[in-house]
Amino acid sequence: MALEHAILVSLRERAASGSELTRRFDKSFGYFWSATHQQIYRTLARMEADGWIASVVVPQQGKPDTKVYDVADRGAEVLAAWLVEPTPATPLRSDLGVKLRGASFAGDRDAVLDVVRGQLADHHARLDLYRQMCKQQFPEPELLRGADLDRYLVLRGGIRFEEGWIGWLTEYVTAHEMASSSSPLPQKDA
C-alpha cells in the first residue's frame, strides 16, 4: 500500500488537515497519486490509531474547526524505511488502451476516434497547466536542491507523461486517418 506513505510524504512537507490533504491530492500530488477525501479520512484515522501521526484541533476564522495532523516519530521511521525498499514496476492499466485495441469491434470506427480525440484534448489541457505551473513555481530549476528539486523533477515527470500520451494518441489518430484515406490494399476495400 502506498496511500499511507503518500500522506506521510505530504505531511512531512507540511502539517495539514484532512481537507487540506484532499486538496493537495487533487493538485500537485495528483500527477502521480490520486485519492478521494473518504480514503484520506479513513486512512488518517488508522494512521493515528497506529501512532504514525498525531493531531491537534485548530479553530479557524470563519470556518469550522480542523484537525491538523503531523508526522510522529514512528511515522517518520516507517516512511524512511519504505522509501528505500525496492518498488516493483507498476503495470499500466488504461481503459483507453483497451478501446484502441478493440476499435475494430465497434460498429463505427470513427466514433472511437472521437473518443480518442476527446482524450487528446484533455491531455493537451493538462500539459498546458503543468507547463505553466512549472514555469511559475520553478523559474530557475538548475539552482534547486533537496526537497524542492524533488518536487520539480516529479512535476517534470507529469509533463513527460502528458507529452507521451499526446504523442501516442496523435500517432494512433493519424495512422488511422491515413489508412482510411489511401487504400493500398484494394482487395480489402474493393
Add this chain to the structure above:
Amino acid sequence: MALEHAILVSLRERAASGSELTRRFDKSFGYFWSATHQQIYRTLARMEADGWIASVVVPQQGKPDTKVYDVADRGAEVLAAWLVEPTPATPLRSDLGVKLRGASFAGDRDAVLDVVRGQLADHHARLDLYRQMCKQQFPEPELLRGADLDRYLVLRGGIRFEEGWIGWLTEYVTAHEMASSSSPLPQKDA
C-alpha cells in the same frame, strides 16, 4: 469497469479458455491491462451468467479439458456500446512517484537513487522486449489495416511509455548526481 471489456476484446480476437486468457493478459494485453487468473475466472463466470459469452467444453491432448469461451451476441453489443463511450482520463498512480517526491525524508538519499536505478533497469529490459516484438510481429507497419493496425499501434504505446519512464528516471538520477557533486549553494552544504 473494464476487465469485462478487455476480456470481450480478447475473445473477439479469438475464442479462448480461462487459462489461455490468463496467458494473454500476461503478454500482449499486459502493456495496458493486467489481471490474475482468479480475476479472470471470476469475471468469466459472471459474464456467462449474464449471457455476454458462451462456453463449450473441449477435450485436449495430454491435458485436462478446457472450457473455451466465445462472445455471444449480447456481449458483442455491450462491447460495441462501451467502445464509443467517452473515457475519463485515468489518473496516474505510481508508488515510485511518491518515493521520488519524498526522497529527502529517507535517511539515505543514495538508497532511494538505487531504487530508481533498479526500476530503470526493469524499464530498459521491457523496452528491449517490446521493440523486439514490434520488429518481429510487424515488419512492415505501413501496410497494416484494421485490427492488425490497432494491435501494432497499442504496442507502439507500450514502447512509448517505457521510453517515457526511462527519460524521466534518467533525468531524475542525473539531476541528483549533478546536484550532489557540484554545490552552487554553499550556504546549505558548508
Add this chain to the structure above:
DNA sequence: CGACGCATGTAACCTGTTACATGATTGG
C-alpha cells in the same frame, strides 16, 4: 432563522490480491 458551504465522517459495494483447494492427466 434558513440556506449554503465546509470539514469530517459512515456505510455499502466493487475490484484486485493472496492463499489455498480440487480434479484430470501425464511421466516416471
Add this chain to the structure above:
DNA sequence: CCAATCATGTAACAGGTTACATGCGTCG
C-alpha cells in the same frame, strides 16, 4: 501408483469508489 503439472476454481481480505450523513459557521 505417486509426483508433477495444468486448468479451474473458492475464500478471505485490503484498497478504492459512490452515496449518504452530521455538525459547525457564515451570510442573507
